[in-house]
Amino acid sequence: MDLLSAAILLAIIMDPLGNIPVFHSLLGRYSRPRRIRIIGRELVVAYLVLLAFLAAGDLVLRYLGLEQPALGVAGGVVLFIIALRMVFPDHETIERRELDEEPFIVPLAVPMIAGPSALAAVLLLVSREPDRFWTWFGALTAAWCVSAAILLASGLLMEKLGPRALRALVRLTGMLLIMMAVQMLMDGVAVYVEEMLGGR
Numbered sequence: 001m002d003l004l005s006a007a008i009l010l011a012i013i014m015d016p017l018g019n020i021p022v023f024h025s026l027l028g029r030y031s032r033p034r035r036i037r038i039i040g041r042e043l044v045v046a047y048l049v050l051l052a053f054l055a056a057g058d059l060v061l062r063y064l065g066l067e068q069p070a071l072g073v074a075g076g077v078v079l080f081i082i083a084l085r086m087v088f089p090d091h092e093t094i095e096r097r098e099l100d101e102e103p104f105i106v107p108l109a110v111p112m113i114a115g116p117s118a119l120a121a122v123l124l125l126v127s128r129e130p131d132r133f134w135t136w137f138g139a140l141t142a143a144w145c146v147s148a149a150i151l152l153a154s155g156l157l158m159e160k161l162g163p164r165a166l167r168a169l170v171r172l173t174g175m176l177l178i179m180m181a182v183q184m185l186m187d188g189v190a191v192y193v194e195e196m197l198g199g200r
Contacts, residue, residue, distance in 0.1 A: 077181075080185065
């Protein structure tokens with residue numbers, strides 16, 4: 001996987017379009033300048049969390065005794081579930097949460113941006129080819145920049161596109177993510193089978 005394909009994968013997994021209604025629901029009562037400040041702060045926190053997993057992920061995996069095939073299969077399953085929810089969303093409306101204090105880290109930075117699927121994808125990339133750290137760093141940064149641009153412009157996008165167009169875009173990206181998840185799952189199984197046959 002090259003830098004561009006990794007960046008596209010991570011950008012789709014972060015799902016900024018799908019996060020727009022949630023962000024709008026949680027932050028709609030704030031003024032636009034304050035809303036942008038909150039989103040910017042949460043984006044920075046999410047980026048730091050993802051960077052931490054990228055930098056220390058390989059060490060954590062080795063410490064826990066986890067191997068790449070297991071991570072590939074688990075990551076593929078998680079991505080598949082996330083993608084199914086994007087294509088077939090829950091029909092219940094998102095309830096607006098009246099918080100006494102503005103959201104901080106949870107739930108916007110983690111898990112809305114730096115969610116389990118994004119963290120698993122970062123771990124998978126660095127575990128497969130740890131010597132290409134700077135490639136994965138560039139891909140993560142590019143994907144984060146795309147997500148940041150979309151989320152910072154979320155108010156304008158909600159006004160211009162409307163919820164129906166956003167739902168259509170989310171389902172389209174969900175279909176792409178399903179295909180990527182299936183490929184990731186098959187790759188993990190293939191590596192496991194290869195290792196099993198090679199060990200005989």
